[in-house]
Structures are given as structure tokens and as C-alpha cells.
Amino acid sequence: MDEEKNKVIKTALDNEGFTDEKIKDELNTIVAAGYDTTAISIIYCLLLLGHHQDVQDKLCRELKQVFCDSEREVENEDIAKLVYLEAVLKETFRLYPVVPVVARHTDVDLKLKKHTIPAGCDVFVVTYAVNRHPMWGPDAEQFRPERWLDGTAPTNHNLFASFGLGRRGCIGKTYNMLSMKTTISHVVRRFRITADISKLVLQQDMLLKPASGQHIILEPRKD
Secondary structure, eight states: OHHHHHHHHHHHHHHHTOOHHHHHHHHHHHHHHHHHHHHHHHHHHHHHHHHOHHHHHHHHHHHHHHHTTOOOOOOHHHHTTOHHHHHHHHHHHHHSOSSOEEEEEOSSOEEOSSOEEOTTOEEEEEHHHHTTOGGGOTTTTSOOGGGGTTTOSOSOGGGOOTTOOGGGSOTTHHHHHHHHHHHHHHHHHHEEEEEOGGGOOEEESSSEEESSOOOEEEEEOOO
């Protein structure tokens, strides 16, 4: 079985041209590109949790169920249990995608339902707008993590474009989710978060950043 598995791996490496050097470059890209994007997403998540105390309380209850009153590290088996935290993170990514615009270049004619984009065009997909499309429902502008758990989120996965779409989607998506779950779980277990997201002013450079400061207060938890 191991010999057969090694043959499959070798064939994949030969076909794709993944040398050790290329694999290292890909990993460096994930870590380097994920540093700023993850840090900014954490700020948005803390702002939303601090502004929506009911969501923060519900998340705190889930964390207590998983960790009790322990301050231990997050283990692999904990990740799958943090269901509501994952919904909170997805809703954060939906409302505030760190990469608000994705560019693509067409090398062939692209036929849509009513139009055709000719080859040789530069196409820009505004992920910020896609994530707030009316197909998300009348509460598309609202922070409601429950939509990811109660079946009201759109079944069309292309309407959630925070990590890009298709084969060119973000290779660091899993890394981002794991690091976010770990960080947010530690913060919420230790601190009560207060924030006012109405003061948030966005600035778009390469990334979508909070230009107005964070307006986040962390106080040691007493509950």
C-alpha cells in the first residue's frame, strides 16, 4: 500500500513540477501573505464581537462548553467543536473581506447568461459587493452568524467570495481559519470585549483596512 501511495505522490509531483524548492515557496507565501490579512480579520472580528454583546455571550458559552474554565491551549480535537466560532468568523469574512477586489484576465471568451466577456479582458470581481448581494436576504448588511447554522445562507457558494473563487482561490484559507479560531478563542476566554463598530472607517489599499483606529476595549473577564 505504501509503495502504491508513493507512486501516486511521485506521479503528482512529476506532473505538477512541485520540487522541494517550490513547495517551500508556496508555504512561505501562505505565511507571509496570511500575516497582515489574518491580523486585519482579527480586528474586524473583535470589533463585531465587541459591538454585538449577545453574539459574544453566545460564543463565550460555547467556549466554556469546550474548554470549561481552563486556559489551556487549543488542541486539534477542539477545532471541530467550535461550531459557533466558525460561524462568527465566516460572517466576519463575509461583511469585511480583507481582499475586497479580485482581478482576473480572460484568455478565452467567457460566456455568461446574458453577456460574453471576450478574451483578453481584465475583469474585476468586487468581493465586498458579492458578499452583501441581496441574495443573502433582507439582512445582508447585518452581522448574523446564525445564518451559517440555520440554513438561511445562500446555497450558491459563489456568493461567498472572501477567499476568491474557483481554482484560483486562496491557498491559505485553512491556515487562516485555524489561526483565527485559536486567537479569538484565547481572547474571548480571557477578556470581555467592548467596541463601537459605528465608528469604523474603511480604507482600501491592496487590502481593506480600518483607517479610523480600532476602538476596542479589552477587560479581564469576571464571568
